[in-house]
Amino acid sequence: MSAAEEVVAEGHQAVEAVPKRAMTLGAGTSIVVLLLLLAVPLFAKNFIIFQLTQLLYLGLAVLALNILTGGSGQFSLGQSAFYAIGAYVTAVLMEQFNVNYALCLPIAGVLCFGAGFLFGQPALRLSGVYLALATFALATAMPQLLKLNFLEHWTGGVQGLVVTKPDAPFGLPMSQDMWLYYFTLVVTLAIYVFSVNLLRSRSGRAFMAIRDNEIAASAMGVNVALYKTLAFGVSAGITGVAGGLSAIAVQFVAPDSFTITLAIQLFLGMVVGGVGWLPGSIVGAAFIIFVPNIAEGISKGLSGAVFGVLLFLVIYLVPHGARQVAILSQQLAGRLRKN
């Protein structure tokens, strides 16, 4: 995961003061994290494994938003729409056409890439809050569009679709939950490595040049229109895969699971994890999954207020999210080593 180093080093100006070297997750840390992710399900109950799976695919969706916003500087409140398309494509292919689930995900990804690329075309002319409103509109419209009558034959209309959970292949002695967890883990890792490399590549540099100064980038010969829509497409594609995974894990898709609330959650996940810092996506996902539960535990009637207060605490104490915590702890560790 040390590849994240350069991605972060190019990141937002606000963290410029921090030395470049201090921003990696580090090879050692990443191996520890990976081992933990591999080992935990062996000792956990099925429900916890399910929650971990949820953490992975929501983390993937946050990562996708991170590529768009952290990478190319475009703002989206409409990720839930692409997530919904991915989930529905997967569910419909699996249930109505008996396609293998592992094959559904790439199809969902490619379709969402197309949808994102197309949506990026008109969105090109918009920036900042105007783009936010356009994507917001997309997210608001999506649940209604999924309920449309002429699609009902495939989508099940308001009722939604039930999805069968796949068994572990080759007669592996694993519960369905555990198999799905490892399956999700493999997909997530593959996309993570792809994303890190994408942001380090020529295209990734073009994204960041656009984010930092669009006019300068275009003056330097970067094809702004192409790379902006490309960022939209890639982000939508990954979000679609995440949505597909969620459909399999939850075993159910319905229009009202993909409202604007989901888009806002993904956005919060990105902010809490640290914009532009890919490993932070999982931390952000953890925040949006577990903090509402904690809030509920503190006070049932006031859970929304408790959630809001916790969110305020996070953005006051660490305005750059988990990335800032990582940097601080690394500096602390470095200081301890010197003494």
Add this chain to the structure above:
Amino acid sequence: MELFTNQILAGIATGAIYACMALAVVMIYQAIDHLNFAQGEMAMFSTFISWQLMQWGVPYWGAFVITLAFSFVGGIAIERILFKPLAKAPILTNVAGFIALFAIINSSAGLIWDFTIKQYPTPFGSAPFLGSQLISTHQAGMIGVTVLLLIGLYFFFQYTRIGLAMRAAASLPESARLVGINTSWMIALGWGMAAAIGSIAGMLIAPVVFLEPNMMGGVLIYGFAAAVLGGLSSPFGAVVGGFLVGIFENLAGTYIPGVGNELKLPIALALIISVLVVKPAGLFGRHIVKRV
């Protein structure tokens, strides 16, 4: 034809509310360059305050004035306590702050006044206006109050020292500071005024949508749409945008087959996006020329 006129007038009446909301959004946007996602919840909370006052026996206009004062002070307090520390934080952090504020206000209102739907009185009555079947007195009242508010704001910004200072602080903060304007307090003042304007919108629409903690959700989206359509840098544009959105929403719901209530919002938003694609700064917004 009667149906058409009727729909246009009803559109103008709801458009007046969207215009108020859009005006509040633009007030804060001018002051701090952010869209306040909690604007609707702030308005909802103010409306509940006025409702509570009336339950305690305060007459309508008394409650109206007290609520305006409360909202003004409340808006300033929110800026001073919650958002001043975030002034230098990245834009996305600020948006997260607005969402947090949204959650806090929504949940507290639910706890204090619970989620049941409440009747809210109208000071204008609901009889047909001037004997005409086309528009009710409440709708006429909504339009009237919005127009009065607009005239008031126009005079405030055009002819008072403090209005001028606020405009200066919004357009060129550094220069404003150099000539001795306290820009930090101008921002707080912008918040206070936006909260007060929002509370007017809330109190005017409450008789129509009924009073409950989620009542402003739809209204705020239309308010945003109106503000963006008219151009975020133009209060006048926001108001025109509000009326246009109101009229279009009603016409689309009536005349486009298969739209109905469910698809009204997506259709209205789709129209707005089409307008923005053609004219990205909104109808009346300034186009900002950038340089490297």
